[in-house]
Amino acid sequence: MDALHSIVLGLQVALQPTNLFFCFVGVFVGTLIGVLPGIGPVGAMSLLLPTTFHLSPVGAIIMLAGIYYGAQYGGSTTSILVNIPGEASSIVTALDGYQMARQGRAGPALGMAALGSFVGGTVGIVGLMLLAAPLAEAALSFGPPEYFALMCVSLVVLTFLSQGSMYKSLMMGLLGLLLSGVGLDMFTSAPRFTFGVNELTDGIGLIPLVMGLFGIAEILLNLEQPMTRRIYVTRLGELLPTAGDWLAAKWPIVRGTVIGFFLGILPGGGAVLSSFVAYAVEKRLSKYPERFGTGVIEGVAAPESANNAAAQASFIPLLSLGIPPNVVMAVLFGGLLIHGITPGPLLIQQHPNLFWGVVVSMFVGNVMLLALNLPLIGMWVRLLRVPYDVLFPLILLFCVVGVYSVNNSRVDVYLMVAFGFVGYLMQKLGYAPAPLALAYVLGPILETALRQSLSLSGGSFAIFFTRPIAAAAMAVMAALLVVQITSPWRQHR
C-alpha cells in the first residue's frame, strides 16, 4: 500500500462526523486536564476508558489519543502564568515563560507555546507516518548499556541548565538522584529509605515533587510580597508574539522538534527529557546564554515544540511494535485490548483503517487545538488580573486536588507541601530546582540500566565500551564534559 493511498484511507476515517466529534472531545478534555495542575492524561484516560466500550475502536482511540496530545498544549498554561507546571513535561517552560509573564508578556509566551506545540506536533505526525516502522526497529537496538550511556549524556546536559553557580546545580542534581533512590530496590525488592512509611514503598512521586518545588514554593515566595503590588499589567494588542519573537524562535522550534521526535521514540520519560534537552541545547547555542531564565522566547519555544513532537513520536513503539513506552501508551494498549485488538508488529497490516485513521485524526486534532488555544490566550491573561489573595487559595486548592488524584494518596499531598517548603528554602538560598527535577527523572532509568547492563555482562564494565552505540554515546559524554569544564573557567578569567 503506497503512502498516498494510506493517507486517503486515513482521511476517510478521520473526517467521518462521529470521529471528528470524538477527536474534538479528546483534545478539549486534554486541554482542560493539561491546564489543571497534577491531573494528568493518565487519570482522565482511564476514567473515560469504560465509556469507550460501546464505541468503535477507531473512535475510542482517536478520543483517548486526543486527550494525551491535547494535555501537552494545556500543560504550559499554568507554567507560564503562575509557575506551576501542569505536566512534568512543561517544567522547563516555566523557567522563561513565567519570567515573561512577570514582565507583562504572558500573551506572547502563551502564543509561542501554542504555535511551537503545533509545529512540533504536526512535524511529529509526519515522522510517525513516514518513519514509524524503521525507527521502531532502530529503537530496539537500544538495550540497557545504550540507555545507560544515553542517560550519562543527559546528566552532563543537565549541567548546561545551571544558572549561576555550577556547584549548586551539581548539588541539586545529586540530591535529585538520591531522592529517586527512595522505594523498593528493583533487584531485591528490599525497601530503601522508606522509614517504614507504606506509601513510600513505591518511591516519591514526580508530580508531588515538581508541584511542591515549583508551585507551592512560588506561592510561599509571593506571600512575602505586599498583595497589592504584584499585579502584572499586560498591554492589550500584545497578546501574540511579535516579529522579533518569531525571528528568535524560528530555529529553536526546528531544533526542539527534531530533539523531541527522536527522544520521544525511546521508552522512559521521552517528553520530559526532550523538553530539558531542547532547552539546554538552545542555551548552549545562544549568543546570550546568560539571559536564559530571565524571560527569553527561545526558552519557551524550544521545550514546547520538543514535548509535543515527543508526544507524537511516543505512539511509534506502540503502534508499530506493540510496546507501550510510557504509562499513557499503556492505557491506550489497554484500550485497544478491550476492543479486541492486540497491539503488535502486525497492527498496521491487520488494522490499516485504525492506524491511518488515528494518525490523520492527530493532524485534525492539532488544528483544533491551535484554534482552541489561541483565542483562550486573552482569557488566560485576564486571569492574571484576579487579585492574588483570591487566586492563590484557588491555585492551592487545584494543586491539592490534582496531586491527590494521581495515585489517590494522601501522602502525596503531604509530600507536595513538604517539597514546597524545601523549594522555598532553595529559592531563598539560590539553588535552582530544575536540575533536581531532571536528575530525579533520570535517576531510576540510570540506575536500572546500569544494574541491568552489569547483570548482562556478569559484572564487567567493558559492556559500555564494546557496543558501538554505547561507546559512541560515552565518547560524546566525554567531549561534552571537557567543553563544559573548560568554558566556565575561561569565562571567569
Added chain:
Amino acid sequence: MTKTLSRIAAVALIALLVTAGAAAPRAAAQEVFPTKPITVWVGFPPGGATDILMRALAEGVEKNLGQKVVVINKPGAAGAVATAELAKAKPDGYTIICNTDTPVTRSPHLRDVEYDPFRDLTFINRVGQFKIVFAIRADSPHRTWRDVVEWAKKNPGQLTFGHPGVATTPNLVMTRIAAKEGFTVRSVPFAGDGPSVSALLGGHIVILGGSSVATSSYVQAKRMRILLVNDKDGLDYAPEAVSFEKAGYDVENTTAVITFGPKGMPRPVVDRLAKAFNEAAKTETFVSVARKSEVTVGEPLMGQALADWLKKVGANYEELIKEAGLYKSEKKQ
C-alpha cells in the same frame, strides 16, 4: 371540628412518614447489600493487565449489584501499598480491591509488610490466572527448550534471561529450573513485560519469561517462538510450546488476579460480591478481554476455599523465594 381532626390526621401522617423514613434505610442496610456505590481499588497503574481485567468486569458487576462500581488505581509495589491501606478500611464491602496475588503470597516473604495476609484480609473471589511463557527470538538457533538447556550447560554464564521484575513468577520459576538442571543463568529484571519484550526483540537477552499476552502478537508475526508454558493444555497460538509439566518440572506456579477486602467483612456481603464477580466474568466484554489477555478463568474459587488455595500458593512461593536468595531475613544480614 373537622379542621382539628384533619390537623390531627395530618400530624399523625407526618409522624408516621418520619418514623417510616427513619426505619427504612436501617432495614435496607440489613437486608440488601449494596445500597450505595462500591469502590474497587486496583493496586496497579491504569492500562496494566490487572486494571484492564477489572475495568472489563466493572460493567457486569454493576448490572448484577444494581449499584455503580468505581474503579480507582492506587499503584505501588505490585499492589502491596494498596493492600496495606485496604487492611485498615471499613469492612462493610463498599471498599474492596482487585489485585494480583503478589501482596498476599509473595511480598510478606520479601520484606516486612504492615499486614498479615491471612489475618487482616477477607478473600472474595479469583478472577483468573495469567499464562506464563518462556520465549526466544524466532531466529534463535535453539529449536526446543532442551536445546537451550544443553547450550547453557556447555556455555556457563552465557544464558541471559529477562523477566518482568524481581520475585515475579517467571523469575522464581527460572531459578528453580536452573538449579534442577544445573546451569547458570544471568537473570535481568525489567520494569514489566514491555521493556523485556523490547530487549528480546533487540537481541539484548537470549530468553524471556513473561505473560502470554505480552508475546502472542510477536509469535503471530513470526518474531518470537514460545518454548515453555505453565498451562497443561499448551497454547493454541503456539502449538510447539511444551508445558512445564511435560518438560519435567514441578512448577505449577502462576500469577492470579483476585479480589479481597479488609478482615471482618460479613459473610453475606462476601457471598454477594463473589456472586456478582462470578456472574460478571460471564459477560461478553470480559470473556473477550480475558481471551485477548491470555487469562484462564477456570472454576469459580471463592471465600474460604480461595484463602486455602492462597495459603498453599504462598507456602510454595516462600520456598521459591528462599531458593532464589530473596527471602527477607537473608537480606538483613
